Amino acid sequence: MIDTLLGNDLVINEDSCNLSCTYCLTGQSNLKQSHHAQLIFGPPTRDRYAEGSLLGRRLPLIAGRIDDTFRAPMLKVTGGEIFLVAGIMDYLREQAAQHEVLIVQTNGVLVRGEHLEELRGWKNVVLQVSLDSHLFAGNSHRVQTESLHGKVLRRIETILDSGLPVEIYGVLNDRSAPEVPAFARWLADRERPPTFFPFPVRGPDSERFAMRPDQIVHIEELVDRYDELAAVLPPRPYFDRLLSFLREGERTFRCHLPRLVISTFSDGMVTPCPNIWFSNMGNLLEDDHAESLRRVGETGLYTALLAERPRLNACKGCFTPWDTLSMYFEDEITLDELCQAPTYAPPVIRELIAERKRLYKEGRDGVSCGG
Numbered sequence: 001m002i003d004t005l006l007g008n009d010l011v012i013n014e015d016s017c018n019l020s021c022t023y024c025l026t027g028q029s030n031l032k033q034s035h036h037a038q039l040i041f042g043p044p045t046r047d048r049y050a051e052g053s054l055l056g057r058r059l060p061l062i063a064g065r066i067d068d069t070f071r072a073p074m075l076k077v078t079g080g081e082i083f084l085v086a087g088i089m090d091y092l093r094e095q096a097a098q099h100e101v102l103i104v105q106t107n108g109v110l111v112r113g114e115h116l117e118e119l120r121g122w123k124n125v126v127l128q129v130s131l132d133s134h135l136f137a138g139n140s141h142r143v144q145t146e147s148l149h150g151k152v153l154r155r156i157e158t159i160l161d162s163g164l165p166v167e168i169y170g171v172l173n174d175r176s177a178p179e180v181p182a183f184a185r186w187l188a189d190r191e192r193p194p195t196f197f198p199f200p201v202r203g204p205d206s207e208r209f210a211m212r213p214d215q216i217v218h219i220e221e222l223v224d225r226y227d228e229l230a231a232v233l234p235p236r237p238y239f240d241r242l243l244s245f246l247r248e249g250e251r252t253f254r255c256h257l258p259r260l261v262i263s264t265f266s267d268g269m270v271t272p273c274p275n276i277w278f279s280n281m282g283n284l285l286e287d288d289h290a291e292s293l294r295r296v297g298e299t300g301l302y303t304a305l306l307a308e309r310p311r312l313n314a315c316k317g318c319f320t321p322w323d324t325l326s327m328y329f330e331d332e333i334t335l336d337e338l339c340q341a342p343t344y345a346p347p348v349i350r351e352l353i354a355e356r357k358r359l360y361k362e363g364r365d366g367v368s369c370g371g
Contacts (some may be wrong), residue, residue, distance in 0.1 A: 002297040002366040006260040006325075006352060007074030007101075008066045009274035012059070012088075013266055016045040016080045019107055021142045023173060023201045023209045025277075026080075044080075049087035055266060059091055062264050062284045067098065069293045070262070073348055076103035076128075076274075083110035089118065096122040100348045103128055105169075107142075108156045116162040126165045126342045129194075131156055133170070134186045138179035141171070141209060160187075165342030166194035168232075169321060172246075173201045177215040181222050181229075188232045195341050196232045197321035198222075200245060202276075206317060216246050234324060235337040241323060250316040256329040257322050258305045259367045260356060262296060272296070273305055275322060276314040297367040306367065329357050 014026045049055045066072055075095050082088050083106060096102045104119070105128040119125045133139045136149040143149045160166055168187060170176065176183075180198055187196050198219070201209045222229070223239045233239075245251055263274040268285035270292055271277050279301060282292025304311045310318075321341075328338045339350050359365040 001294055002070065002259065004352070004356070004366075005066070005070035005072040005262055005296075006349070006356065007076060007103075007262075008063060008070075008072050009076045009078065009261055009263045010059075010063060011078055011080070011263065011265045012055070012082050012085060013045065013047055013080040016047070016084055017107075018044050018081050018084060018109055019142055020144070023141055023171065023203065023206065025203045044084050047085045049085055049091045053087075055085065055091075056087075058266060058268065058285060060094070062266065062268060063095060063098075065284045065289055065293070066262065066264060069290075070296075072262075073100035073352060074103065074261075074343075075099045075101070076105065078105035078128075081107055081110065083115070089115060092119070092125075093122070096124055100124060100346050101126060101343065103343060105130070107131075107152065108159055109152055111155060111159060113158065116159065116164060120162060120164050124346070126167060127159060128167045128169055128343075129156055129159055130169050130171075132173065132176040133179045133183045135179050135182070138176040138183065140175055141173055160190050160192060160194060163192065165345075166192075167321070167342060168194045168196045170196060170198045171201050172198050172211055172219070173209040174211055174215065175209075177211045177218050180218050181225060184222060184225075184229045184232055188229050193232045195234065197234055197238075198242070199320050199323075200242075202317050202319070211246065216243070219243060219246065234321070234341065235327075235333045237327060237332045237337075238324060241327065241332075242319065245319045251310050251319055253310075254308055254326060254330060255305065255310070255315065255318075255323070256326040256360070258302060259297065259360065259365060260325055260353075261322070270296075272299070272301055275318050275320050278305075278314070302367060325353070328353065329360060 047055055063075060101124055103126045107130050132142055134153060136146045139149055143152055184196055187193055226233060226236055241253060258272045261274050263271050264284060268283040270281045270284055272281060281295055310316045324338050327333045328335060335354055339345050344350060356365060
């Protein structure tokens with residue numbers, strides 16, 4: 001059994017969002033019945049985090065049980081859109097005090113100035129903001145009108161100017177790809193440039209939205225301009241993997257993410273990979289939650305997820321910003337290059353990642369399969 005994890009990717013109310021991205025993974029997932037129903041494309045559901053509320057009872061238990069078992073210093077909180085949850089700042093405040101790094105993923109629309117001021121004051125928050133382009137055409141799989149795009153962009157500009165560490169998650173699709181070099185230039189021209197991670201659209205329906213082969217040239221242009229735009233880009237080898245994925249049409253390289261990060265949901269469900277929601281490993285709200293967590297790193301699914309070459313179709317279709325962790329484990333980038341990203345920069349995080357890699361190389365990282 002794994003005894004230490006880098007992080008917990010906690011998904012809160014994944015079916016509730018104030019945007020309806022056409023390529024939304026929740027709308028394509030088969031993990032839960034609600035995913036089959038594609039509730040993500042309906043009107044968002046309001047919820048509340050407060051003492052005595054359902055989320056107020058559940059969320060501290062879920063994060064606490066992961067931390068008690070695996071001592072995970074990193075917590076990522078995502079949705080859905082978490083700022084739809086009234087009182088969410090109370091939960092984030094509690095968790096920031098208990099973790100070395102708190103990652104907050106958002107589309108930015110509901111983030112206010114007072115949120116940013118408080119988040120900045122905690123000193124350990126990284127904002128991961130979803131935006132495919134600064135231009136409406138390239139962002140139109142995410143927003144349906146130019147006026148809404150303008151609202152989104154204004155809010156995100158406020159986030160970029162807030163002084164918080166920011167990572168921009170840009171999905172590469174048939175509409176955003178032509179604008180990627182200009183988008184990177186726009187980000188680089190900000191007073192406080194974020195780190196920009198472009199990555200391919202994924203999921204069972206991805207062919208409907210995927211970049212066309214003739215659009216790969218736009219990513220090649222970005223790489224050609226790497227020195228000019230390096231301030232906002234991940235390490236150069238990231239683009240070797242990205243271009244390989246785009247040219248081959250699938251992933252051919254190894255993933256180490258499940259040996260480092262687990263995914264949990266606000267209903268208590270646990271699944272081994274934050275990128276693709278696979279089988280239900282159990283529920284952290286049940287009496288047998290400890291037994292479920294003892295299976296982390298030891299189920300047959302981990303053998304497939306951590307194989308030297310991808311075995312599952314979902315894995316073959318997956319490439320995300322988390323890949324820099326796998327690149328470090330495969331000696332494709334250095335620890336310094338990995339930790340250029342705000343998420344991994346804190347010394348405690350950096351040291352844990354290096355230790356986990358050392359144990360992996362020695363065959364002592366607690367993962368009994370996929371080795």
